[in-house]
Amino acid sequence: MTDAVAANGWLGRLRPAEWQLALPLTLAFAAFFLAPLGLLAAVSVFDDDALTRAGFAQWAKFLGDPFYWSVVGDTLGLGLMTVAATALVGFPLALVFIEASPRWQRILLFVIVLPLLTSVVVRTFAWIVILGQEGVLNRAIVALGLSPAPVRLLQTEAGLVLALTQIEMPLMLLPLLGVMMRLDPALRDASEALGASRWRTLFRVTLPLSAPGLVSGCLLVFASSTTAFISQSVIGGNRLVYLPLVIWQQSLVVYNWPLAAVAALTLLVSVSACVVAISAFGRRIGGAPVGVPAHG
Amino acid sequence: MARRRTAADLSYALVIGGLAALAILILTGPVVIVLLTSFTEGRSLRFPPTGFSTEWYQLLFDRARSGQIHRAAGNSLYVAAVATAIAAVLGTLAAVGIARRGTGWARALDTLFMSPLILPGIAFGLAALMYFTLIGLRPSLDLIVLGHVIVVVPFVLRTTSASLSQLDPALLESSASLGAGWFYTFRRVTLPTIAPGIAAGAFLAFIASLDNVPVSLFLAGPRSDMLPIRMWGMMESTLDVRVAAVSGVLIAAVLALMLLMERLTGLTRRMSS
Numbered sequence: 299m300t301d302a303v304a305a306n307g308w309l310g311r312l313r314p315a316e317w318q319l320a321l322p323l324t325l326a327f328a329a330f331f332l333a334p335l336g337l338l339a340a341v342s343v344f345d346d347d348a349l350t351r352a353g354f355a356q357w358a359k360f361l362g363d364p365f366y367w368s369v370v371g372d373t374l375g376l377g378l379m380t381v382a383a384t385a386l387v388g389f390p391l392a393l394v395f396i397e398a399s400p401r402w403q404r405i406l407l408f409v410i411v412l413p414l415l416t417s418v419v420v421r422t423f424a425w426i427v428i429l430g431q432e433g434v435l436n437r438a439i440v441a442l443g444l445s446p447a448p449v450r451l452l453q454t455e456a457g458l459v460l461a462l463t464q465i466e467m468p469l470m471l472l473p474l475l476g477v478m479m480r481l482d483p484a485l486r487d488a489s490e491a492l493g494a495s496r497w498r499t500l501f502r503v504t505l506p507l508s509a510p511g512l513v514s515g516c517l518l519v520f521a522s523s524t525t526a527f528i529s530q531s532v533i534g535g536n537r538l539v540y541l542p543l544v545i546w547q548q549s550l551v552v553y554n555w556p557l558a559a560v561a562a563l564t565l566l567v568s569v570s571a572c573v574v575a576i577s578a579f580g581r582r583i584g585g586a587p588v589g590v591p592a593h594g
Numbered sequence: 595m596a597r598r599r600t601a602a603d604l605s606y607a608l609v610i611g612g613l614a615a616l617a618i619l620i621l622t623g624p625v626v627i628v629l630l631t632s633f634t635e636g637r638s639l640r641f642p643p644t645g646f647s648t649e650w651y652q653l654l655f656d657r658a659r660s661g662q663i664h665r666a667a668g669n670s671l672y673v674a675a676v677a678t679a680i681a682a683v684l685g686t687l688a689a690v691g692i693a694r695r696g697t698g699w700a701r702a703l704d705t706l707f708m709s710p711l712i713l714p715g716i717a718f719g720l721a722a723l724m725y726f727t728l729i730g731l732r733p734s735l736d737l738i739v740l741g742h743v744i745v746v747v748p749f750v751l752r753t754t755s756a757s758l759s760q761l762d763p764a765l766l767e768s769s770a771s772l773g774a775g776w777f778y779t780f781r782r783v784t785l786p787t788i789a790p791g792i793a794a795g796a797f798l799a800f801i802a803s804l805d806n807v808p809v810s811l812f813l814a815g816p817r818s819d820m821l822p823i824r825m826w827g828m829m830e831s832t833l834d835v836r837v838a839a840v841s842g843v844l845i846a847a848v849l850a851l852m853l854l855m856e857r858l859t860g861l862t863r864r865m866s867s
Contacts, residue, residue, distance in 0.1 A: 319691030320703055323684040323747065327706055331744045334721035341724055387620065390613035406618075413621050415848045416628075417805045419825045420841040424624030426829065427631050427838075432640045434627065464620045495602040500610075517712060525714035528807050528826050542716045546811065549720050559724070562717035569714055 335566075342559035349555070356556040360564065366544070373524050373541040374568060376458065380523040381516045383463040384470040389512065392474045393504070396481065410475075414468035422529045425461035426452065429533065453535035461533050462523045469522055470515035477511025478504075506583065513580030517573050524569050541565040629845065632838035650839040663824060663840065670821035673735055674803035677742035682796045684743070685750030690784065693758040708752070710745045715808030718745070723812035733815030741809040746802045750795035757791025758784075790860065797855045801848065 345355040360366050395406050413421060428434050429451040436448040451457040481504065489499040505512075527542040534540065541561055549558035627641060635645035654660050688707060692700040710718065722741045731737060761784060769779040810820040821840075828834040 316691045317699075320688040320700075321691075323688040323707060324703060326684060326743065330722070330725075330740050331706075331710070331718070334718065334725035337725050337728065338717065338721035387613050387617035390610045391617035393610055394614040409618055409621055411852070412625060412849075415801055415852055416625055416841070416845050417822060417825075418807060419805075419822045419829070419837075420628060420844060421624060423825070423829055423837050423841060424628040427627055427641055428624060434623075434641045437641075460620075464624055467617065467621060495600065496606040497602055500606070521712045521714070525716045525808060527716055527811065528822070532826070532829055542714075542808075545716055545720055549723070550812070555724060558720055562714070562720045565714045566717045570712075573712055 338559050338562055341555055342563055344556045347554055347556070356554075356560045360557065360560045366561075366564075369539050369541055369544060370564060370568060372539070373565065374572060376455070376462070376530075376540060377520040377524040377569070377572070379455075379459045380462040380466055381470075381519050383459055384467045384519050385512065385516065387463070388467055388470040388474060388515070389505075389508075392471060392478050392508075393500070395475060396478050396483075407475075410468055410471045413464060414472075418465060418526070419528055421465045422461065422532050425457075425464070425529075425533055429457045429461065452533060453537045455534075455538060458530065458533045458538065462526065462529060465526065465529055466519045466523050469518040473514035473518065474508065474511040477514075478508050481507050509580055509583050513577060516576055516580075520572060520576065521569055524565070625845065628838055628841045631835070632842035634835060634838070637835060650835045651842070654836050654839040654843070660836065662819065663821075663836070666819040666821045666824040667840075669735055669818055670804055673738050673742055673820070674800050677739045677746055677803045678796050678800040680739070680743045681747045681750050681799050682792060685747045685795065685799075686754050686788070686792050688747075689751050689754035689758055689788075690780075693755050704751075704755075708748045711748045715745060715806075716811070719808040719810075719812040722809060726813070733813060733818055735818045738810060738813045738818060738820065741813050742803045742806055745806060745809055746799035749798040749802060750792065753791045753795035753798070754788055755791075757788040761787045790858070793858060794855065794860075797851070 341349065342356060343352055343354060345351040345353040391406075391410075395403060398406060426433075430436070431448045433451070435451060439445050440448060451460075485503055485507070486499055489503045490496065494502065524540075525542055527546060530538070530540045531543050531546075534543075541564065544561045545558050545565065548554045548561060631641060631643065632650060633646045633648065634640075634643035635647040635649065654663065657664065685707075688703070692703050719741070722737075726733075726737050765783050765787075766779055769783050770776075774782070805822060806820075807822050807826070810823050814820045814823050825837050825840060828837050
C-alpha cells in the first residue's frame with residue numbers, strides 16, 4: 299500500500315483519458331501515412347514531371363492506354379489465381395490440422411510458420427532454383443517423361459502463381475486455423491452420425507463455419523500477392539508486367555512521378571475495391587471476416 | 595465412429611490428404627532446397643548440387659569481398675531494432691487506448707492502424723518517397739525507420755489487443771480502489787498480463803521490418819542500402835550463390851529466435867488466434 303502510494307508520483311496522478319494513449323500513434327499516422335497518401339493523390343494531378351502544370355493528362359494517358367488496362371487486369375488476375383491456389387491446398391491442410399493430435403499440430407504449425415519467417419527474397423530465390431532450366435521441377439518433368447526437354451517455367455504466369463502459392467500460403471493458413479481451431483468437433487461428429495458423408499459434412503458444416511477465416515485469408519493473400527514486387531519481377535522477368543513494376547519503373551527509372559502516382563493510386567483503389575468485394579461476398583456466405591491475424 | 599467406410603470416405607481421405615500433403619511439400623520444399631543449395635560447389639544452381647562445400651559461406655563472411663552485404667545487413671538490423679522499439683511503444687499505448695471500445699472513433703482508428711497490412715505497400719513506399727523529397731529530407735536510415743514503423747505497427751497492435759482482451763477489468767478496478775494510481779496499475783497489473791502479447795508482436799514486427807521490400811525499395815539510398823534490396827540486386831544481375839548463403843544465415847538466425855520466442859511467449863499460438 300505504501301509502495302503504491304509512493305509510486306503515485308506525478309505519473310500516477312496524471313491519469314490519462316484512454317483516448318490520449320492512442321494520440322501518439324494517431325499523430326504518427328497522420329504525419330507519415332495519411333499525409334504521404336494525400337500527397338500521392340495531389341502529385342497524380344500534375345501534367346509534367348517538374349510538377350508545375352496541374353491537370354489530368356497523366357490520368358488520361360494511363361486510362362486511355364489499353365496496355366495499362368491489361369496490366370491492371372493481369373495484376374488483379376494474379377491476385378485471384380494466387381488466392382484460388384492457396385485456398386485449394388491450404389484449406390485441406392487446415393482440415394488435416396484440426397483433426398491431428400496435439401503433437402502433430404505443433405509440428406504442422408511449425409511447418410506453416412517457417413516460410414513466413416524466411417525472408418520474401420529468400421523464398422523468391424528458392425523458386426528460381428526450383429523453376430530454372432536445370433531446376434528440380436524440370437529434372438523431375440524430364441525424368442518422368444512428361445516432356446522430352448526442360449520446359450520454360452520461369453517467366454511464366456503458372457510458375458509465378460506456383461511460387462506465390464508458397465510465398466503467401468501462411469497468410470491464408472493462419473487466419474483459417476484461428477477460426478477452424480474453435481469449431482466444435484461435436485458438430486462434425488453429429489453430421490456424420492446422422493448419415494452425412496464426409497464430403498457432405500465438409501461442404502454443409504465445416505466450410506460454412508470456416509468462412510470468416512477463409513475470407514480473412516483470401517484478403518491477406520490477395521493484398522500481398524498483388525503488391526509482391528520482387529517475386530513478380532524476379533520470377534516473372536520482363537515478360538510479365540504487373541502494376542508494381544510499372545510504379546517502380548515510372549518513379550525510379552523514368553522519373554515520371556505523376557504517372558507513377560497514377561499507377562500507385564490505381565493499384566490502391568483496385569485492390570481496395572476487390573478487398574471490399576471479397577469481404578461482402580464473405581458476409582453473404584457466412585459471417586464477417588475475423589480480425590486480421592497477428593502476422594500479415 | 596462405428597460407421598462403415600464408404601467409397602465417399604475413401605475419396606475424401608485421398609483428395610483431402612493428397613492436397614494437404616501437396617501443401618506441406620510446397621511449404622517446406624523451397625526452404626530445404628535453399629539450405630542445400632547454399633552448400634553447393636561451384637557457380638551452378640543445379641539441384642541436387644554436384645558437390646558440397648562451404649565456399650559461399652566463406653566468401654560471404656569475408657569482410658573484404660562481401661563488405662557491401664555486411665553494411666546492408668547492419669543497416670537492416672539497425673532499422674529493424676529501432677522501428678520495432680518505436681512500434682512496440684506506440685502500438686502498446688494505442689492498443690490500451692482503443693481496446694474494448696465499441697465506439698465509432700475507436701473502431702475507425704483501429705481500421706486506420708491496421709490498414710497498412712491490406713493497402714499495397716508499394717503505393718505507400720512511393721508516397722513516402724515523394725513526401726520526404728518534397729519536404730526536403732534527404733534519404734537516410736532514419737526515414738526508413740519512420741516508414742517501417744507505419745508498416746510494422748499492426749503486428750504489435752493485433753497481438754497486444756488480443757492479450758488485452760484476456761485482462762479482467764475487475765483487476766484494474768480493485769487496483770484502483772486499493773489506492774493505486776493509473777501508472778502504478780499499468781505497470782504492476784496491465785503490463786505483466788500483456789507483456790507476452792507485446793513481445794510476440796514485437797518479434798513479428800522485427801521480422802517484418804527485416805523483410806520489408808516495398809518501403810525500403812523507395813527510401814533506401816546509396817548510403818542506406820538494405821539487405822533485401824541488396825539481395826534482390828544480387829539475384830537480378832548475376833545469379834550470385836551468396837544469396838543462398840545469406841538465406842542460410844537468415845533461416846538459421848530466425849529459427850533460433852523463433853524457438854526462443856516460442857519458449858517465452860508461445861508465439862505460434864498467438865499468431866493463429
